[in-house]
Amino acid sequence: SAVISQKPSRDICQRGTSLTIQCQVDSQVTMMFWYRQQPGQSLTLIATANQGSEATYESGFVIDKFPISRPNLTFSTLTVSNMSPEDSSIYLCSVEIQGDEQYFGPGTRLTVT
């Protein structure tokens, strides 16, 4: 498995502001992903963070709202821009290692007021 950390673990933000979430892995990984989990819901994939190129976004998610950086094989950031209360969710990064197994970070709990 991999040790994955996220910062911050939680935050309360005002609408209209932006928050950048960091994801750090203790080993180099090719595939990193960002997911959103809205209250009481399951996880939905936001995008695949590609090292050295633009992220690949899923339907319903756009770069202007969720810009992603992946400067190297151990680190990625997700920014939630121009936040509204509907963005209140848990945001999780994941990495794929050991074949197809995906491991998740502890998540960032975001509340937008």
Added chain:
Amino acid sequence: SQQGEEDPQALSIQEGENATMNCSYKTSINNLQWYRQNSGRGLVHLILIRSNEREKHSGRLRVTLDTSKKSSSLLITASRAADTASYFCATDAVQGAQKLVFGQGTRLTINP
């Protein structure tokens, strides 16, 4: 849209009993993974079963996969209070894409 449907949505049993959760999916898969989530925290990877496997064990966990029925089950034997959590199945629905599609989850409560 979600690939998986999980059944039941909630399950409450006594400590020591076995808990069975089911997951159904819609498209062909490469593999299916089960995760546990405690109180809205991060997901803990439990087990991965590949499409050419029918059963896998890990400690008190037993996972089955029936690709003809597009379904999987997770059995937790001799449940403990610490098993109280939400359990999710996730499939990679598109070959080579490595993207996980999650079911809605089963909320398991173990009563002491």
